[in-house]
Amino acid sequence: MSKVQDITHNGLPSANPPERIPAPIEHAARIYQAYPKAQYILPADDLEVPRLLIQHGDWKTLFGNKVLFAPVTLDANDKVLEVATGPGFWIMDLAESVGPLVPMVAVDIESRLFPVCPPKNITFGIESVTNLPRDWTNSFSFVHQRLLILALQVHEWPTAVGELYRVLRPGGWVQIAETAPWVEAENPKTPCMEKLTAMYCALLRSRNLYPDCAQDIPAMLEAAGFVDIHSESRIQLIGKWAGEIGVTHRVNHVGVFRGIKTPVLDAGGFGIVTSEAEYDDLLDGLDREWDEVPGTEKEIVIVWAQKPSV
Numbered sequence: 001m002s003k004v005q006d007i008t009h010n011g012l013p014s015a016n017p018p019e020r021i022p023a024p025i026e027h028a029a030r031i032y033q034a035y036p037k038a039q040y041i042l043p044a045d046d047l048e049v050p051r052l053l054i055q056h057g058d059w060k061t062l063f064g065n066k067v068l069f070a071p072v073t074l075d076a077n078d079k080v081l082e083v084a085t086g087p088g089f090w091i092m093d094l095a096e097s098v099g100p101l102v103p104m105v106a107v108d109i110e111s112r113l114f115p116v117c118p119p120k121n122i123t124f125g126i127e128s129v130t131n132l133p134r135d136w137t138n139s140f141s142f143v144h145q146r147l148l149i150l151a152l153q154v155h156e157w158p159t160a161v162g163e164l165y166r167v168l169r170p171g172g173w174v175q176i177a178e179t180a181p182w183v184e185a186e187n188p189k190t191p192c193m194e195k196l197t198a199m200y201c202a203l204l205r206s207r208n209l210y211p212d213c214a215q216d217i218p219a220m221l222e223a224a225g226f227v228d229i230h231s232e233s234r235i236q237l238i239g240k241w242a243g244e245i246g247v248t249h250r251v252n253h254v255g256v257f258r259g260i261k262t263p264v265l266d267a268g269g270f271g272i273v274t275s276e277a278e279y280d281d282l283l284d285g286l287d288r289e290w291d292e293v294p295g296t297e298k299e300i301v302i303v304w305a306q307k308p309s310v
């Protein structure tokens with residue numbers, strides 16, 4: 001069990017028992033975003049960039065090398081927005097396929113991952129999807145968002161989808177990509193995965209994040225006013241048993257569990273680990289389990305929809 005610290009109230013009598021919060025577990029911390037009130041739990045450092053590049057490549061492979069699903073043909077009269085762009089791999093890919101004349105804007109709450117020399121037609125900037133600039137209303141022909149499952153709190157999802165709707169021109173299209181969550185499940189064959197997914201679930205709960213956002217995106221789009229809603233999904237098979245792509249999926253997803261180590265240990269380990277070494281041993285075990293025990297998979301989904309023309 002993790003150590004527990006008492007919060008005292010300067011000796012003042014209190015009707016409630018003192019609040020007890022677990023003491024953080026010491027470890028070598030990575031660098032994270034520090035945007036006001038943001039709950040995003042993955043790092044924003046040099047190690048995260050190659051992980052996101054692997055992930056971008058994996059998604060493209062699974063979806064037949066396609067990055068654009070909405071039925072849009074982009075030219076110099078259009079304007080594209082990507083929110084939560086990270087290192088901008090998706091939007092730079094799109095820019096390469098549609099040419100340098102389409103103006104694009106890519107935003108994120110953290111600039112540390114932005115590319116050093118982006119293409120001239122893409123402007124990178126700091127914005128939160130929950131509060132986009134007022135003067136962007138009705139501006140964009142196409143808006144893209146991918147992988148905010150570990151970032152937006154439950155109440156922020158409808159706000160974010162509403163913002164995407166607001167900044168689109170009438171007739172414009174939105175495309176949102178997400179992943180299914182890890183779920184807690186007992187499995188004697190994969191004990192390390194069991195513990196890591198339990199900590200992942202506890203961390204998401206503690207931050208009021210929205211593990212089931214992927215399945216609810218179509219309903220959120222409809223509630224915001226979008227029409228013509230479509231989706232496509234794929235299953236990622238994880239581990240050596242699934243061939244070369246299974247190995248890259250494993251590397252990416254172990255990287256996610258490595259990335260949440262600091263928030264898990266800062267939260268005291270949720271009664272599952274008591275030291276960094278224990279957490280690291282679970283990561284090593286996860287690598288082995290996923291390669292040796294067939295069956296781990298994860299669904300990813302891309303949803304696109306239109307803002308009505310009138």
Ligand SMILES: C[S@@+](CC[C@H](N)C(=O)[O-])C[C@H]1O[C@@H](n2cnc3c(N)ncnc32)[C@H](O)[C@@H]1O
Binds near residue numbers: 129147
């Ligand atoms: C998992 S990364 C995905 C990056 C990119 N979309 C991709 O698929 O490669 C999530 C990104 O969302 C950003 N983010 C988190 N909360 C955000 C918010 N409220 N508004 C905009 N970006 C946010 C993070 O800083 C991070 O760069």
